[in-house]
Amino acid sequence: MSRAITAPHVGLRRSGLLIAGLAGAGLLISIYLTAVKLSGGTPVCGPFAGCDTVNSSIYSQFMGVPVAIFGAVGSAAVLIGALAWWRNGWRPGLLLAYVVGLASLPAVAYLTYLELFVIGAVCVWCVAYAATVVLAWLVSLRAMSRRAGAPGTPEAG
């Protein structure tokens, strides 16, 4: 019973900062991709190819709205939740980061599948964004299972 109470608070706070950092990076990437899409330009892709193909694809928008905007909203929610938990120990903040991250996983997986198997091109920005979502969710999952003191939570296995 005292296991959860004596959970290492400093370590948990660090997890909140890590989630916030990842979500912040995801937010910046998605804002960049949204701006590029709305301006009709091409993302800077460096030595990688494929950003222009993915960005021009029909899958880069949903009902006329750039898909990256949905990513920005998701990352912003995770960022806010993680910061609230990190700074004030507000537990629903961690729960928000975890739930939004989990809801984003199918979208991230499907969009990555489209890049690889339908569009036939990979956008390095999109891969980086997907990595921030997956990593932030994994950190939030670990923090949730530690904080709740419930090794048997369904996601933790």
Added chain:
Amino acid sequence: MSKTARQTREERRRAELDERRARRRDRRQAKERSLLLPLSLGAVVVGVVAIVLFMVATAPPAGDGLERPAGGNYALADGQALGREDAPLTMAVYSDFQCPACGTFAETVKPSLVADYVSPGHLRLVYRDFAFLGAESMDAAVGARCAADQNRFWQYHDYLFANQQGENRGAFSSARLTAMAEAVGLDMDAYRTCIADPAQRQAVVDERAAASREGIASTPTLVIEGQSPIVGVPDYSALRQALDGLLEEADASP
């Protein structure tokens, strides 16, 4: 009351407080654990529903039922070009038939350009293939070239953009491209022979390679002869201003 008795009472009070706090924490944690499973399931359901909606929104139409385009005045069609050969201005349009922004350009800006500049003889539009979105971009480009051979390029072009949906998922399948060729009234034997000719594919590849060498990197890109490229779908009033300025310059020059 003795000092020891006071201390004992104080300790008891502290212990009770600690216990109450611990009970509160336990209740909170139990509540969190009980919320975790439904919230997790809810999140997964929301994520999956979003994907299904996305798939529906980007799915190609069922069967061969084609959308009929609005049509246009293509009396001045000349293969992949549209407009008088001696028009003072020429605009190359680098495009991919699967690119949604190219569809927006074709359906919103192009009709005004044709009415205001092409038909009066001020502008010649030249369609340039920049087929880079996959196999169906290539197939559509080849089909359009074969329509151009029969001088029905622009009608076929409009059919392609009106029936754009999904990407490499059958919107421009062989059956649908054939249906479009029939819809625009092509000689189907000539069309079939044409699309089987590897030279048509090579021409599409070559045109994209030439465009890349000229610095074209995305679609649509408009290039008015001698001017900087216009990337993306332009605002028509801004485009009008640019064209009017260039026409004035062309009129002023001997």
